[in-house]
Amino acid sequence: MPPRSNWKGYLKLSLVSCPVALFPATSASEKVSFHLLNAATGNRLKQQYVDAETGAIVERQDRLKGYEIAKSDYVVVSDEELDKIEIESSHTIDIESFTPRSEVDPVYYDNHYFLAPDDKVGEEAFAVIRDAMRKRDVVGIARVVLYGRERMLVLEPRSKGLMGVTLHYDYEVRDDAAYFDAVPNIEIGKEMLELASHIIDTKMARFDPSKFKDRYQEAVVDLVRSKQAGRPAQIPHAPAPSNVVNLMDALRRSLGSENAAPEKRREKKEKSADESASAKAKAAAREPARREPTRKASTKGAAGKGRIRKAS
Incomplete structure (x- = not known):
């Protein structure tokens, strides 16, 4: 619905x-959200509107909308007028x-x-x-x-x-010139551009949003569950990447690792298939040889169209 x-x-x-x-x-209903609590009592806090001059709490029925035309000078507009x-x-x-x-x-x-x-x-x-x-x-x-x-x-x-x-x-919408004008015009060498292009080729894939998970939210959920169960929290810590010193070397290493990934997946798949075949062969060797059961043709049915039944 x-x-x-x-x-x-x-x-x-x-x-x-x-x-x-x-x-x-x-x-946004699936997002993790937190309530604010009083550290001394553990009770939940609630927001209230307070008069800026008197400090008194102002209830909902006493609140008005005001448009400031000068300092501390407001034009009041009601919800009914806006509606x-x-x-x-x-x-x-x-x-x-x-x-x-x-x-x-x-x-x-x-x-x-x-x-x-x-x-x-x-x-x-x-x-x-x-x-x-x-x-x-x-x-x-x-x-x-x-x-x-x-x-x-x-x-x-x-x-x-x-x-x-x-x-x-x-x-x-902000003007992008304020952010990009200071970026220098750099002429990229042919070899470096080709290496980067090869890395892009190895990472080409159809967009599938179901493959992406909010890993930060998952870590927050794990933290909450660990604390709820009284277990030590396993808080992930990923180190920030270091600055690239030699861009060409970094691109070559990146390309090497991307090319190796499909090979590792293929080797893992082949190893799994070999292990499965080996397990089946061992299981077959352990089974005793069985005689082929005698098959008997049934005479029931139309001429020449009898069914073959396995003998019990």
């Missing part, structure tokens, strides 16, 4: 529209344009969502929009109001539905 939707409204393309629901595509603000993207995902997938810079990606039809009547219209995008191999650019903000949204076909990715605005 899918989780509750984050948003419900309409997907619109020109004059075609259909009711849809937006669902979170990812979940009354409705623009088109509050209830409609209107696809404003289409573009090739490669045109959207991944640095703008934010959160991922699944978009599915929310009404039987609108399923055909939804399928038309989805399949037309798939046929043209394009993504749609739209907008949607989520969590009190209007967000840009990239839509693309995924299975029988659509995937939506919210985008950061241009002012939210």
Whole structure:
């Protein structure tokens, strides 16, 4: 059963529209989380809002939202007033344009969502929009109001539905020049580049996210379980890599180790197969020789089509 939707409204393309629901595509529920405790009592702590001037605790019903226009001068806005603000993207995902997938810079990606039809009547219209995008191999650019903000949204076909990715605005993305301008232009020698390319070739593989585990979280879980059982905790410690002194030597050693890995796997597989064959041969040698049982043809059945039964 899918989780509750984050948003419900309409997907619109020109004059075609259909009711849809937006669902979170990812979940953080499996992450390890900790509560803050009082070191003296072991009791759990709770957060409270405190008046900055008086120090008094302010309960939920007494809290207001305020926008600071000058130091200690606020314009107060209520939740009811905010709820009354409705623009088109509050209830409609209107696809404003289409573009090739490669045109959207991944640095703008934010959160991922699944978009599915929310009404039987609108399923055909939804399928038309989805399949037309798939046929043209394009993504749609739209907008949607989520969590009190209007967000840009990239839509693309995924299975029988659509995937939506919210985008950061241009002012939210930092200019990479501030980080990369100081990187010097270095001319790499042909041999060094070929060695690095060979290492890449040995590591080529299809992307399979199921092969990746959160090893840090697993170590945290092991730590918690060890402490719960009263056992000494086995805390992993991986030394940081040292600086490369001779890059060519390091590349050659890297290539050698990558080439040796498949050979070791093959030798291990062959050794395992040999051991298995040897074990079968020994088991067969220990079994006493058995006479071949006499087979008797049954006369039952159609002419010439009797079944052969093993004699008991």
